[in-house]
Amino acid sequence: KAGVTQTPRYLIKTRGQQVTLSCSPISGHRSVSWYQQTPGQGLQFLFEYFSETQRNKGNFPGRFSGRQFSNSRSEMNVSTLELGDSALYLCASSKTPDGGELFFGEGSRLTVL
C-alpha cells in the first residue's frame, strides 16, 4: 500500500515569492493535515482538510493556505515568502473520521533565501 506522497521533496525560493506543495494521501484516507517542522518550534499544526473542507486551522498567518480536491489530494500554498518560512513541510493523512492517527509523508524541504 503506497504511503503519503509529497512533491517536491526539495525546493529553494527567494523572499517574496510564493510556493505550492502537493500531497497525495494514502488510498482511502480522506483526512489530510499539514505541519511545519523547524528546529526552534518543532512540529506545528497548519490545517486539516476532510472532504474538501477545512475543519481545523493552526495559528499561522493568512499567507499559509491550503485546499483539498475531490480525490483527497491536497495542496498548500505559502505566499510572500519570508526567511522564517524555511522549514520541512509535512503532510499527513488519517483513516479515522476525527483525523487523529496520522501517517506522515517524507516532507517537502523549503529553503527561502
Add this chain to the structure above:
Amino acid sequence: GQQLNQSPQSMFIQEGEDVSMNCTSSSIFNTWLWYKQDPGEGPVLLIALYKAGELTSNGRLTAQFGITRKDSFLNISASIPSDVGIYFCAGAGGTSYGKLTFGQGTILTVHP
C-alpha cells in the same frame, strides 16, 4: 503553542541496553501516539494508544497510556543501531481534526 514535556532530550546508550522516555502534559488527551523520525524523513508511527491505562507492544517497543490521561511512556528493549533517530510523543484531543500536539523529541544515539 502548547507542547508536551518530553524527556530526556537526548540519550546515548550502548547496543543491547533498554531505553525509556516519557511525555507529560497539563492537558488531558484521548489518544497518545509515538513516532520515530530519521534525518530528512517524515515521522513514522510506532504505536497508538487510545485508552487510559492501555499498555501496547510493537516488537521491542512498549508504550503505555497513563491513567491520568496526561502522560505516556515508551520503552525500547535490547536496543540496536537502527533504533537511532528522534522519537516524538504526540497527543490528540477528543475530536482532533488532524491536530496533534507534539513533544520536543528525544534524540537517541546507540553505540555499537
